[in-house]
Structures are given as C-alpha cells and as structure tokens.
Amino acid sequence: MRTTSAVIGAAAVTLALAACGAPSEQQAASGGGDGDVLRVGVNPVPHGDILEFIDENLAEEAGLELEIVEISDYNTPNSALVEGELDANYFQHRSFLNEWVSNAPDADLTYVTDVHIERLGLYSDTVESLEDLPEGAEIAVPNDPANLNRALRILETEGLVEIDPEAGESATEKDITGNPQDITVTPLEAAQLPRSIADVDAAVVNGNYAIEAELPTESNVLAWEPEGDDYVEAYANGLVALDENAEDERVLLLAELLHDERVLEFVRDSWKGVVLAVDADGNVVETSGE
CATH class of the missing domain: 3.40.190.10 (Periplasmic binding protein-like II)
Known part of the structure; x- marks a missing residue:
C-alpha cells in the first residue's frame, strides 16, 4: 500500500473546486470515488505527521488506504469537504467547526472523534x-x-x-x-x-x-493556556466528515486507528507539552515531560 500525499493551498483548492462539477464528479476526478481510498485533508503539523505515522505503521495491516492532502490554512479543509474534494478532514476543534458552520448553514458536517489538543x-x-x-x-x-x-x-x-x-x-x-x-x-x-x-x-x-x-x-x-474541565470538549482537534459519511467504515476505521496505543505514544513522545493526545474515552493522555 502506498500513500499519496499532496500539499494544497487555498487558491489551488478553490481552482480545483471550480473546475469540477457535482460532488460525485469531483470524487471521480480526484480518484477518491472508488470507495476504497480515504482522502483526508489535514494541516501539515501535527495532523499530517500523525496520519503519516498511521499510514506507515498501522494502515496496511488494518486494510485502510489513505490519501493525505496537506492544506496550510484553516478554512479550505471544510470547504473542500463540503464540495466533495475530501472524504474527511482532521485539523479543527469543535469551537472552530461550530463557528465555521454558523457561517455556512447548509454544510452538514459531523465531528466524529477527538484526537489531540494543541496547546496555545x-x-x-x-x-x-x-x-x-x-x-x-x-x-x-x-x-x-x-x-x-x-x-x-x-x-x-x-x-x-x-x-x-x-x-x-x-x-x-x-x-x-x-x-x-x-x-x-x-x-x-x-x-x-x-x-x-x-x-x-x-x-x-x-x-x-x-x-x-x-x-x-x-x-x-x-x-x-489554562486547562479547564471542558478543555477536551472545547479544544481537542478531531476527525470530521459529512453527515452522510460519518458512519462510513473507512472513517470509523481511521477513528479507531487514531486512538491506537502506538499513535498515542507517538503523539506523546513527539511533541511533549505542546500536543496532548486524547484517548478513545476523551481523556488527555499524560505527557512524560514538557
């Protein structure tokens, strides 16, 4: 299995969306409509690094094929997801998603699971x-x-x-x-x-x-930043999909892999004190140092 990784800026995605037709046509054009490859938009760090770790160490054994699309800004990943250029994205916390959806009321997006917190x-x-x-x-x-x-x-x-x-x-x-x-x-x-x-x-x-x-x-x-009682609920970055794809077996499999103990350890050891892993139960995984 091989991951196709791409780096896309906001302008490039906008042009790509304008060049395509309906979402089904867009998926076919992007190669993500075959029902097998899961095309996920991420910010490069740490989201992209975490998915690369999964792809290199866990995905093949689990039967998941990923296409990792790196996007450097905060708004394009949701737009690309709504337009069918992505199957899922992983870059935002609930507060950001709620704010974005409030300005795009026709966007039916589901926050699937918490993954990590990036401390300000x-x-x-x-x-x-x-x-x-x-x-x-x-x-x-x-x-x-x-x-x-x-x-x-x-x-x-x-x-x-x-x-x-x-x-x-x-x-x-x-x-x-x-x-x-x-x-x-x-x-x-x-x-x-x-x-x-x-x-x-x-x-x-x-x-x-x-x-x-x-x-x-x-x-x-x-x-x-201070860590209050609602810290995970408010600020954990998580996996997001369209409502209609939230139960897609590929999305659920990725959610499971994101909480694998090996991934939690990778996050904990790679960015001590800055990135805090969140387990499947919504608990912050303690760092081994800062």
Whole structure:
C-alpha cells in the first residue's frame, strides 16, 4: 500500500473546486470515488505527521488506504469537504467547526472523534518571563473567533487583562475591561503569528504553527493556556466528515486507528507539552515531560 500525499493551498483548492462539477464528479476526478481510498485533508503539523505515522505503521495491516492532502490554512479543509474534494478532514476543534458552520448553514458536517489538543502558548523572542513584559507591550493573538477568545483567556488567567464576563466564549479585544499594563492586543491571522514575534513583544500562537516554527525550543514560553474541565470538549482537534459519511467504515476505521496505543505514544513522545493526545474515552493522555 502506498500513500499519496499532496500539499494544497487555498487558491489551488478553490481552482480545483471550480473546475469540477457535482460532488460525485469531483470524487471521480480526484480518484477518491472508488470507495476504497480515504482522502483526508489535514494541516501539515501535527495532523499530517500523525496520519503519516498511521499510514506507515498501522494502515496496511488494518486494510485502510489513505490519501493525505496537506492544506496550510484553516478554512479550505471544510470547504473542500463540503464540495466533495475530501472524504474527511482532521485539523479543527469543535469551537472552530461550530463557528465555521454558523457561517455556512447548509454544510452538514459531523465531528466524529477527538484526537489531540494543541496547546496555545504565549511566546516571546525578547522577553524571558511574564514579569519582564514592559508597560505598553504589544501582544499578537489569533484573529479567528474561537482562538481569539482562547488566547485572551491566557492573558486573563495570567492577570494581564480583565475581560467582560458578558462576553462568554466570544470575547474579542473589545471586551477587555481591565488592562493594568496598557497592553496592546493585536489580532492577526493564525499562520502569521510565528513571523510576527520579531515585531511584537509576545504572541499567542496555535500549537501547530508553533511547532512548524520551532517556537517551543527556539523562543521563550511565557505561559500555557489554562486547562479547564471542558478543555477536551472545547479544544481537542478531531476527525470530521459529512453527515452522510460519518458512519462510513473507512472513517470509523481511521477513528479507531487514531486512538491506537502506538499513535498515542507517538503523539506523546513527539511533541511533549505542546500536543496532548486524547484517548478513545476523551481523556488527555499524560505527557512524560514538557
């Protein structure tokens, strides 16, 4: 068995979708309509790495053939799934999916299972600890609604800002009611955050982009996001499929393999402290160190 791996940007997928007809025609054109190969869209890290591990070590024995499609942004994987270019995707948490679907009400997507959590971290190249953050510091944060709220909660937990309780889980920088150090919070596209660190005092970066930029080892980690009781429910990244394919035997088989003990060990050992594996029961697998 051989995996076909492809890297697709947002523009390329848009062109591909425009060039195809109905979903059944799109699947036939992509080679994913034969009912055997499972075509899964992923962000490259860690999602793509995890699927590559499954393909190289577990899939053949289990009778699953994967085609791994790497997509670098956050919006294209859901669009490609709805349009029939993918059989499933694996890159997002429920909060992001719910926000995306709220803007695409005709999209019938099912969150199949939790797989891992990518911890948001507050990173800096110039500041060594929270105590060293200067008055008037600029902190960059993700600008998508789900992760913006998540980033602000790190700043709130560390006492850097106070947020209006009425904002709930939809807090933005406009909901900051207390700011004792006169911090400037600057929302940016999540993929741009690692590059922004040189231009700001600190940045809250999503785990996948932090890993790609080697921030956990090359930059100072000032704080990790807090882990509340609903941490897995809110922020575990998981496998998503169209409603009509959620019970597809290939999708269910991949879900099973994603919780295999060998996969949990791979996640635990590869990204200690940044990526937290989630088992089939929805429990965070303890890391062996950070």
